[in-house]
Amino acid sequence: SCCAGSFTVANRGRMTARVELSKAHWQNDEHAPTCSFHGCPVVFTASERRHHCRLCGAVYCNEHTGFRMKLGMLQGRVCHDPLCGVYHRVCVTCFTSRPGYSQEPGVERSLTQRYHAKRQPHTQRLEQDTCRLMATVEKFRELGPHASSTDQQKKVVCWLPDSARTACTVCWTVFSLLQRRHHCRFCGTLICQSCGSENAEFHFLVCRTCCKLLRRRDVMDQIRQGRCSDIVAAYQELQDQLSTLERLLGKWHSVARRLQASARASSIARRELEQRAQQYSEAEELVSADRLGGQDDEGTARSLARFREQHRLREDSERRFSQCREEDVALTAEQIALKAELLAAFHTLDDKGKRMVKLAARSDAEKSVLESVYRFVCVYLSQNKFTFLKQMVESSKA
Numbered sequence: 001s002c003c004a005g006s007f008t009v010a011n012r013g014r015m016t017a018r019v020e021l022s023k024a025h026w027q028n029d030e031h032a033p034t035c036s037f038h039g040c041p042v043v044f045t046a047s048e049r050r051h052h053c054r055l056c057g058a059v060y061c062n063e064h065t066g067f068r069m070k071l072g073m074l075q076g077r078v079c080h081d082p083l084c085g086v087y088h089r090v091c092v093t094c095f096t097s098r099p100g101y102s103q104e105p106g107v108e109r110s111l112t113q114r115y116h117a118k119r120q121p122h123t124q125r126l127e128q129d130t131c132r133l134m135a136t137v138e139k140f141r142e143l144g145p146h147a148s149s150t151d152q153q154k155k156v157v158c159w160l161p162d163s164a165r166t167a168c169t170v171c172w173t174v175f176s177l178l179q180r181r182h183h184c185r186f187c188g189t190l191i192c193q194s195c196g197s198e199n200a201e202f203h204f205l206v207c208r209t210c211c212k213l214l215r216r217r218d219v220m221d222q223i224r225q226g227r228c229s230d231i232v233a234a235y236q237e238l239q240d241q242l243s244t245l246e247r248l249l250g251k252w253h254s255v256a257r258r259l260q261a262s263a264r265a266s267s268i269a270r271r272e273l274e275q276r277a278q279q280y281s282e283a284e285e286l287v288s289a290d291r292l293g294g295q296d297d298e299g300t301a302r303s304l305a306r307f308r309e310q311h312r313l314r315e316d317s318e319r320r321f322s323q324c325r326e327e328d329v330a331l332t333a334e335q336i337a338l339k340a341e342l343l344a345a346f347h348t349l350d351d352k353g354k355r356m357v358k359l360a361a362r363s364d365a366e367k368s369v370l371e372s373v374y375r376f377v378c379v380y381l382s383q384n385k386f387t388f389l390k391q392m393v394e395s396s397k398a
Contacts, residue, residue, distance in 0.1 A: 020073075021054055021088070022076065023057075025077075025078070026057040027057050027058050027059050029050055029059065032058075035064060036058040036091070037093070040060075040061060040064060042063075043264060044061075049062070051065040051089065053090050053094055054090055055069065055090045056090075056094050058093075065089050066089075067091070067092060067094075068087040068089065068090065069094065071086065126213070126216065129213055130217050133210055137186070137201075140156060140185075147202050148202070153204070157187065158188050165181075165190040168192040169189045169190055169195075170191055170192075170195040170208055170209070171194070173194075175190075179192055182205050185199075185204045189207060215362060231356070231369070234356045235373065238349070238377070241345065241348055241349045241352055242380070245342070245384070249342070249388070252342060255338060259331040259335060262331055265324050266328055269317065269320045273314070273318060279313070280307075283307040287307045346388075352377075356374060357374035
């Protein structure tokens, strides 16, 4: 478990003694008023905290220390230890310069052809079973109303004798007086009541294997016709909504950073304008004093030149401050619009996830997939929506 400046090393599955990370190489906070990353405009304040890279010791902002590396101690120094180290906060420079980060991909080998060759016998067997099953279904359709007759069913499909099996072919449940035998009308095998389901077209019992083959044929027909099932369509809509959310979140973070930088620039421009206004007032008072005191023309000219220079500098400061304020207003309006879009997008994603989990599942596997997708949506919302709302509250306070 990691903590500030220390961690516990796990070696070959056994916990060893607690190792303290050295802080001797950490940069002094007083010598780092801004982020050490080149080009980063972040100035550290009470709300914008400093973060030390545990590897190089330099001071960075939160954005440029959001990386993790396995660190350890070697001869009294903190070093990269990918084998026995523990993940800890590092800067972007140390993370991208670590050994193996820029390594080119090694030799690649495609196993697609081997996979197809391995799966081909299974696929051919499924196709043969499906063709045999569809031939049986066509025979039942030719019987028409007589398809419900047991004698006619036995003529179409050869039923397995009751003495041939003592247990269910699917779940291997032993037959007894309470657990009766049932014949699948499509393949004739012996099954229990729980391993069969009623066919919607002929209204007689069919085993799970035949039901899966029929569903497989329906799905293949839909794929050939360019149509997709309700689950696939709902999942595609969910993916599109996630892409929209990722785009909006990226835009939100960009606007938030720009707004933060603009706020700092406005603060600097305001202080500069106040200083220029004070200097302008002093220059104006000096010109008035020279005129009242009867100074010579040369002294009055110097005072007027200084007064005009301070007037020009004040106008430049006012123009810069006005530009910063206009940028603040524009960014704030864009952030408000993005906030409304993001809240609506989060709500839409939640609705799509709830609708998807309520779709009718035709098998346990489909039900498990739907539940897994909904759990992913819940985790995504709990992480991203909470972070977004927290940033929104912080920006409103600022």
